[in-house]
Amino acid sequence: MKPLDPRLLRRARHARRYVLLTAGLGAVTAALVVVQALLLAHALAPLVTREADVADVVPAVAGLTAVVVARTLVVALQERWAHRAATRAVAELREQVVRHGVALVASRQDADGTGAAVTLATRGLEALEPYFVRYLPQLLLAATVTPAALAVVLGLDWVAAVTIAVTLPLVPLFMWLVGVMTQGHAERRLAAMTRLGHQVLDLLAGLPTLRALGRERGPADRVRALGDAHRRATMGTLRVAFLSGMVLELLTTLSVALVAVGVGFRLVYGQLDLTTALAVLVLAPEVYLPLRQVGAHFHASTDGVAAATSAFELLERPLPRRGTAAAPDLRRAVVRFERVGVAAPGRATTAPHDLDLVVVPGEVLALAGPNGAGKSTAVAVLLGLVPPTAGRVLVEDDGRSVPLEDLEPATWWRQVAWTPQRPVLEPGTLRDAVGAAVSPERLEAAARLTGLDAVVAAAPGGWSTRVGQGGAGLSLGQRQRVALTRALVGDQPLVVLDEPTAHLDAVSEETVLDAVARLRSEGRTVVLVAHRPALLAAADRVVHVHARVEPPLGVGGAA
Template sequence: MKPLDPRLLRQARAARLYVGLTSGLGVATTALLVVQSLLLAHVVAGVATDGLTFGDVRGQVAGLGIVLAVRAVIAGAQERFGHRAATTVVRQLREKLIAHAVRETGRGGADLAVLTTRGLDALDGYLTRYLPQLVLASTLTPAVLVVVWWQDWIAGVTILLTLPLIPFFMALIGMATQDASDRSLVSLQRLGTQVLDLIAGLPTLRSLGTARAQRERVRVAGDAHRRATMKTLRTAFLSALALEVLVTLSVALVAVGIGLRLVHGTLDLQTGLAVLLLAPEVYAPLRAVGMHFHASQDGLAAAQQAFDVLERPVPAPGTVEAPDLSTAVVAFEGVTVQHDGVPHPTPSHLTASVGPGEIVALTGPSGCGKSTAVNVLLGLQKSTLGDVVVAGSVRLTDVDPASWWRQIAWCPQHPVLVPGTLRENVSLLRPSVSLDQVREASAVTGFEDVVRTVPGGWDARVGQGGTGLSAGQRQRLALTRLLLSEAPLVVLDEPTAHLDAGAEQAVLDLLGALRDRGRTVVLVAHRPALIAAADRTIDVSGRVAPGLETSSPMEVPA
């Protein structure tokens, strides 16, 4: 990736403002630095050679103090706005990545999650340290070199000959560091993917007795990430030492030349001091760019991946307003989804319909594509073949997603809970609901019994992901939220997955309440009682009774 990739300016508006501000501050810093060096050389040379008193140089000393104060203010402003801009840029990139992932259904996963979180955090070093020094290197270095040449052309030639050595060695070191940074980010994503997959499958692994065996896999991935990170740090320290030695030797050459000419009387003290003060400032921005280059590489690697994701084409969102789902028939017409790395599609040629006010259960063995069919119905995943058709003619791919999702209430196997009170979580889909309505719905789902046992009742707070509630209690809360919503289509993915047999009756009561209200329900079910409560069942696996010949999944009256 380039030191300042134009895609960063296009994707994050805050980056454009920050680059403009940094450029302006860089020009101001350059001017102040030149004035400071010339004033200091004039004061010292006047006192040393001309015998001037403090009264004679009082004005220059006061001006020098003002210049130093303004430089301190500019440095503080640069640091402050740098951190603020870094936070804003990372937030804007995250929002675009998440929005892109929503439109680009069926892709992403743990790699994208790590990139959006930990990966983009590394941009902070790039924006607060590397980019300001890069701007200074493009403004301060040539401007100060011109001033040095104007003061003493011999020193200017010396600097001009030694200056290219710094970017040359920076390029050599950078080529080695880029690969190390890319490997570090890949190892972090691999570690994050394994940990997320492990957490998601932990209940299954524990039931099989293989949870402890995964520790070695996580440890190996963690060690790989540690080695990659330490290699990057080691390269950064060595390169900083190399650049420091190179700059020191270059400034020493200028100083030796000035000293010899001062001894021989071919150079006056004021000019020598001015050049000697300005010479390190010519190299300083380039040296700082080299030192901070390594700190920015992780962020640049993450930004490169983020831009690659954002540049992937996504299907244009539909513009057709979704039909009223309280009266429309929703039909799967040959829906087929081919998953990466899986030889057979699941589901395959799913053809079935759901009428308004019906309760339809999707059945079949694990892995046959029930949850995938639900994702296609929700518009969260694109089918390889076929589509969902509404009201006989409107294809889901042509429908505006916002108008579709407004009419759907969804309860996945792991319901989404936000930090807040129980009442806020229950009324998430319908904020205007009254407390009496909340209590009435919770009595149907059995969540009222949970509220009685929690200190604080409906005002009790839960943490991120429902921390403070058991899995079954979170499921009851989500079912109550569905009952309170006014969405005409309700989708449930294994609503009894985390409930015991005794609490299963609460789900059956919920289905009865939804049927009484004329709501359409599509649910993924395994338990016989839940299947029996449905009006019809759809076997997503396509199994048929002996003697029947069909290639489509079978609809069976419950």
């Protein structure tokens, strides 16, 4: 990432405002620094040489006090805006990363996008705050205070100005040398944190299976090793940041000492008056200070800079094209799959492969096939969540055929009710999860049909029972009943049921069959993903889905 990456200004609207404000405050700070040095020199020099009494320098002291107060207010204002801008800019980037990462995963373009997006959106981008609060203000001060102070020194004493001009480039040179080493430490730390995040997410996702097999403690050593790698990378970054700060402090101290020695000799030999000498001595550290702070704070914010760079790389990955045409009415439109295939990411597998099917309005269509054949992926293609890598999906209405990818997703999804294998419910009440605007009569009838009425009767608050994030508080089978009831009370012409009986017993399976019969009687189109014979027998038509596994290179005659 560059010192001020244009991508940050494009992606974060609050960052643009903050940069403009900080640039203005930097110009004000530069003026205050120069005025403070001149007032201090004019207040002290007459007293030291006994050319004036204390009463004579009161105006200069009052002005100096006002300048110090003004400079304090400017710093406080900048700090306040820095924290606010950092919080809002990080929130903007976090939202963009999450949205883009989810879209990449949904389109099967990035199998690891979930872990990367989670790491960046949580721990990664949080480290960007030091960049906003500390580094960026000092960078803008270096562009304003340093040239202004050096110009004033040049007008006061050209010898001191030459000394500063010769030693000043050493500061960015050493910053660059240390920065090259620090960048590698920061990138390794982010990589270690990303690996740790992936491992923990995989562990949490597979924890029920590991517990069932008695292997829940197996990955502990691997997680511990990744945690140690993250700790070592973090400590390495901190060590380099500390050493770089010490190097810059030593360099600027020696540079100011050279200026002070030169000013002292010329002051002794009468080549410089005390007022000018004091002003130069006060301004010399102010010339080096912004650059020194830039180096120190930059190395302290390298974790955030590395995370921002990774976030920009993620955001720059192209998404599949989104259509703009309004979707036709699915109560009369026909959806046609023509030799559709979807390549599984990271594997030499196409699932489904060469799938041909027609979804006719008002019928119940079942997709059958072995596990891994691509039935759920075919449903995702129908929903417009996954683009096919081979073949095409056409929507036909009134003699007009439009590719599904050309349709505006919102107008398509508005006509589809989807019940996945693991329904996810938003926090709220049971009534909210099914549909707050549904009439009580229709709600009770649908609940009786799906067996949700028994769940509601057993709940402590009835329909007002609170449901947690993702449906916490309900079993997986109960969540499926909620999702099935929500599909029944809706008016979407197309209902997609992905393994609706996967987590139900044989008795509860009858409720799903009754729900499918109700949907058929209402003239709604139903697409089922099913394994059980009873559910397949309830369909008007069954389409078998197949997968194709490419042989490894060198097998089956391949070169």
